[in-house]
Amino acid sequence: MSDIESTTGGHKPRSNAWQSAITVVQEAEPPFIPSGAHAMTIVVEFPPGDPGTPPHRHPGPAFGYVLDGEMVFELEGEPVRVLQAGEAFWEPGGDVIHYQDGNNRDDIPVRFTVTMLCEPGKPMLTLVDEDELVRRRNRRAPRTD
Structure with a gap:
């Protein structure tokens, strides 16, 4: 590639x-x-x-x-989907509920990595209580199960 400059001093x-x-x-x-966010990368492993x-x-x-x-991956307003090894996902954060991130298989573990941009002074994850889930049920995509 001619548009890349070498700094190897002529060595290949x-x-x-x-x-x-x-x-x-x-x-x-x-x-x-x-503002002032810091990044955190984690690895999550759920058993079968x-x-x-x-x-x-x-x-x-x-x-x-x-x-x-x-x-199994489900964000508020989006249908449930199954992500396989080698697939990526993202969520916007803020006022969006992440409903599911569980293991779709009952015979093997699932392992995934997540990099989050965290707001200073706030936990990287906050659980949503039942009352809020009921109030926002109209924002959840229709389910087939």
């Missing part, structure tokens, strides 16, 4: 693999990033059949990637 690089090593799995334009985290929300956007297994 050991490999050219870096030129094709990146695969974009997801791009998103989050609606906001909290585990329903995952109860309904919750994050103060800022979250970007994730399924490492192993299958995750």
Whole structure:
């Protein structure tokens, strides 16, 4: 590639693999990033059949990637979907309920990583109580189960 400047002092690089090593799995334009936000990356693992985290929300956007297994993923206003290992997901954070992130399989664990932009002074995850779920039930996408 002629548009890349070398700083190796004339030495040949050991490999050219870096030129094709990146695969974009997801791009998103989050609606906001909290002022003074800090990033946190976590790995979550749920055993076979585990329903995952109860309904919750994050103060800022979250970007994730399924490492192993299958995750049931549901955000407020969107239909339930199953994400396979190698698939990415994101949620805008703020006033959006994350209903499901559980294991879709009863024979293997699910493991995924999430990078969140967290608002200072707020927990990275807040559970949603039953009263709020009832008040906002009209915002949840129709379910088939």
